[in-house]
Amino acid sequence: MVKSATELAKRYILELTPYIAGKPIEETKRQLGLKKVIKLASNENPLGVSPKALAAIKKALVGLNRYPDSSAYYLKRKLARYYNLKPENFIIGNGSDELIDIIIKTFVEKGEAVLTADTTFLEYGIIARVNGCRLVAAPLKYFKYDLEAIAKRINKETKAIFIANPNNPTGTYITNKELENFVSSLDSGVLLILDEAYDAFIDVRDFPNSLQYLNHKNIIILKTFSKAYGLAGLRIGYAIADSGLIACLEKARQPFNVNLLAQVAAIAALEDKKFLVRTRKVVLEGKDYLYDNLKKMGLAYVPSVANFILVDVGKDSLDLFKDMLKFGVIVRDMKQYGLNNFIRVTIGTKKENEKFIKVLKKVLRKEKQ
Ligand SMILES: Cc1ncc(COP(=O)(O)O)c(C=O)c1O
Structure with a gap:
């Protein structure tokens, strides 16, 4: 039957x-x-859309018979200069959504836990479950990520912690000091993913500079071109991390995950101050x-x-x-x-x-x- x-x-x-x-x-x-x-x-x-990005897209249209550059060579170099890092510190995704998926696929075994807040970007939980992982969610406190509640839920099954900073849908943020304390208490076997999709809108002084943690902790920072850069329809985002972590993520990536127009548009958008x-x-x-x-x-x-x-x-x-x-x-x-x-x-x-x-x-x- x-x-x-x-x-x-x-x-x-x-x-x-x-x-x-x-x-x-x-x-x-x-x-x-x-x-x-x-x-x-x-x-x-x-x-x-950024006018510079739009012009770059128009110029690139005639090349659509070709596959995009699988290595995103120029975009990674551009980002490396922008952040004063190396191209090896970046992986590009079809939106940061795809990078969430690649991170979980690469690092979280079936049955291991992804830890986050209970009122946050829903994709963390959905993608964790699609990949057969367990989702553990800590409640917010006054609409804000409660790092103590998160820390209490860490156990030997916890593999990745997702923090949206600022948080979606609440718009609240974790301060520099709060993040510093949390990071210093983290076990080395746990990955911390800081999703900074909205960092371009920050208007406070105590927002953390997460790049400072790249060298000494298992931290991955997510960024997107969908919000402040106006490229949501093209689907492009990136992760910044230690080159060892990035090399692992690159193994789980589809070869042509980021289309040609998105790559040229992102480079131009970064220039459009x-x-x-x-x-x-x-x-x-x-x-x-x-x-x-x-x-x-x-x-x-x-x-x-x-x-x-x-x-x-x-x-x-x-x-x-x-x-x-x-x-x-x-x-x-x-x-x-x-x-x-x-x-x-x-x-x-x-x-x-x-x-x-x-x-x-x-x-x-x-x-x-
Ligand atoms: C916190 C957060 N992370 C990631 C994303 C996804 O961004 P992208 O368009 O790059 O997939 C969103 C989109 O709403 C978001 O709010």
Whole structure:
């Protein structure tokens, strides 16, 4: 008899809940018959693509008959100069998502544990389980990674600890001092992965310089071009680590994991300082505007050092998400994270932020009537 798909699939895969991505603009327009839709749901860059990256992409289009450079030679050299490290300290991924997968595949045996927080980037847990590993999650404390709670959960089965700094979806961060204490207490058999997807938006002085730990601990730092650099659609991110760790990761990588356009765009984006400065300005000004208006509306939020804000809307967030969608505003409901009354809103352009506040007011007012 022919076996069904569910009989054939691995049990731990069947038990997974797939990642739910932010709702795309086109899909929303199509489904709701809307002409104008703004998306503040995936922490993307509201200013678009860096002009330098766009020019590099256009120039590279004619070469698409060729496979990309498997070694990402020029990008790794560029990054090495940027950080004053060696090309051997970098591995490039099809988004940092892919690097999370490569790290777990390379270092965490089936049945060993990946340790993280219970309210953080969901991909750590999903990818750990896809690879047959156990997920151990410590609760947050005041919306922040609780390093003591994490330390308490380390045992001989723990192989990798993922810390999103700043954390998604809360926007909180681990300070320099906190990280220093944590790192000094770490056992040498445990890998620490510091995911710094939002570090370009930091506006505080006590954020750690994680590069200082590269030489003496098993630390991997993750970065992405998807947020401040505006290249989410191209899928490109990188990991920085000791060359020995990188050499292991390179063994588990697909040969052509990073496409040709992504490689040239990333090099150009790193050179586009102006775009980065503009992006930071829009995000920081937008954050002040949103804080101000949320306060006036009497809504609580979690202060954020990233390009998004977690807001307590005081009602079922999925209902609110649906209501806002009808007015062409896509935000992220936080039900997947168990934060039933919270939404996460990405800081957009001035116009987008104004529209978000206007629609939020309208939807909440309707609720009260
Ligand atoms: C903390 C964190 N890490 C990694 C990623 C994934 O980034 P990428 O687009 O490079 O796969 C995200 C995306 O939302 C994120 O929030």
